[in-house]
Amino acid sequence: MNLRLDVEGDDRDAMALSRWLRDERELRGCIQQQPGPVDPEAMGTMTDIVVPLATAVVSGALTPLAESLIAFGAQRRRQVTIEVGGVCRITVTGGDDPAALAEKLARIAIDER
Template sequence: MRLVNGDAVEVSALWQWLNDERELRGRVVREPAPIGATELGGFADLFTVAVGAGGSGTVLATSLIAWIRTRRTTATVTVEADGKRITLDIATVDDIFPLLHELLTPTTTTADEG
């Protein structure tokens, strides 16, 4: 997960918000994002959140939506998992929630599916 267009206060606020979730506590790791070849070094931080079976993906999706709704910010949150990427901001948060939930909720295969 990457917070883009936020400042240090926003990064700290998101990190604290996610760690306040009982199911996510201890699973959120914050790292400075690498600067791309065409970037001048704008502000972005990476968060790695370990999710697995047991609903932690749903907790993360719900928590991200709630955090964005409480902010008055231009920051966007980009979430990547399984080679897919979704970007959330205050304007798209309601439309994106079903996709975010699908992205963060592990799928299970049945014996019939292989």
């Protein structure tokens, strides 16, 4: 199962988030980019940022991921949406608690096993 990350704004914001996450030592190897929706009127960006949930859990990257998403949102004043397996959507803002977000993602990972 994958976590798909989307940033409010345009494709440049998504690319900025991708660079932001790739600069985090604890997240190296967890972040992937995939082509986004082909339809120009579709929601989302031209490039999707994807984090395989199992990889993030095994590598212990959920807490650094949560901290990075919240810090990105705070500095850029953007919301980041996490879509989990096309079923669950979580909106992350700069004021969220990283521990609570990491715990929520961990619970989702456990439920998917």
